[in-house]
Amino acid sequence: MTKKNRAMLIGSIGAGKSTLTNALLERKGKAVKTQALNYSDWIVDTPGEYTENPFFYKNIMATALEVTHVLYLQDSTKQKTIFPPGFSKGFNKLPIGVVTKSDSDCADIEAAISQLRRAIPRGPIVISSSVSGKGIQEIRNLVKCNTIEEMEEYAKSISAEVVVF
Ligand SMILES: Nc1nc2c(ncn2[C@@H]2O[C@H](COP(=O)(O)OP(=O)(O)OP(=O)(O)O)[C@@H](O)[C@H]2O)c(=O)[nH]1
Ligand SMILES: [Mg+2]
Incomplete structure (x- = not known):
């Protein structure tokens, strides 16, 4: 992993941020509820409350200053989204959307992509799926990219089953 590149994970409570953190860092063990900002290696894991409650937006905005990429996690088993339209434009950071739990029987991938x-x-x-490992290496590779164009070029080299742009 490129040393200077770091990613902050945001998304609703239970979206799978901590489980994805473990998968990306090849850590074993089950995620427990996140109570505070968690820095490990090149990842900053956040509590779901920080994205769900606009009162905490200032916290994630401040933390975003320390990273190169923001990962927006959408749970494919949930109908609702907590991200306002155009949310990524509020961060001057490279955005990566992540559909989580694609392995689940109740996953609606297309709906999650549109959200x-x-x-x-x-x-x-x-x-992605932290259970099957789908999309995990692709997320690592996208965080190594330094521009939106580089991410686009990489995305186009990957099957649309795994990465869309
Ligand atoms: N089937 C399936 N379940 C998953 C996956 N990723 C996470 N989960 C489950 O989703 C639940 C919540 O996962 P967490 O990783 O704790 O979610 P979080 O986003 O960190 O939640 P907070 O810390 O509360 O914000 C757990 O029961 C996980 O086992 C996945 O890829 N597939
Ligand atoms: Mg968590």
Whole structure:
């Protein structure tokens, strides 16, 4: 992993941020409820409350200053999204949309992609599962990219089953 590149994970309570953190860092063990900002290696994991409650937006905005990429997680098993339209434009950071839990029987991948596309007008969206490992290496590779164009070029080299742009 490129040393200077770091990613902050945001998304609703239970979206799978901590489980994805473990998968990306190849850590074993089950995620427990996140209570505060968690820095490990190149990842900053956040509590779901920080994205769900606008009162905490200032916290994630301040933390975003320390990273190169913001990962927006959308739970594919949930109907609702908590990201306002165009949310990624509020951060001057490279955006990556992540559809989580694609392995689940109740996953609606297409709905999750459209929800993320509203929040991230331009950027890659990865269809992932921390259970099957789908999309995990692709997320690592996208965080190594340094520009939106580099991410786009990478996305186009990957099957649309895993990354769309
Ligand atoms: N099927 C399936 N379940 C998952 C996946 N990722 C996470 N989960 C489950 O979703 C639940 C919540 O996961 P967490 O990783 O704790 O979610 P979080 O976003 O960190 O939640 P907060 O810390 O409360 O904000 C747990 O029961 C996980 O086992 C996945 O890829 N597939
Ligand atoms: Mg967590």
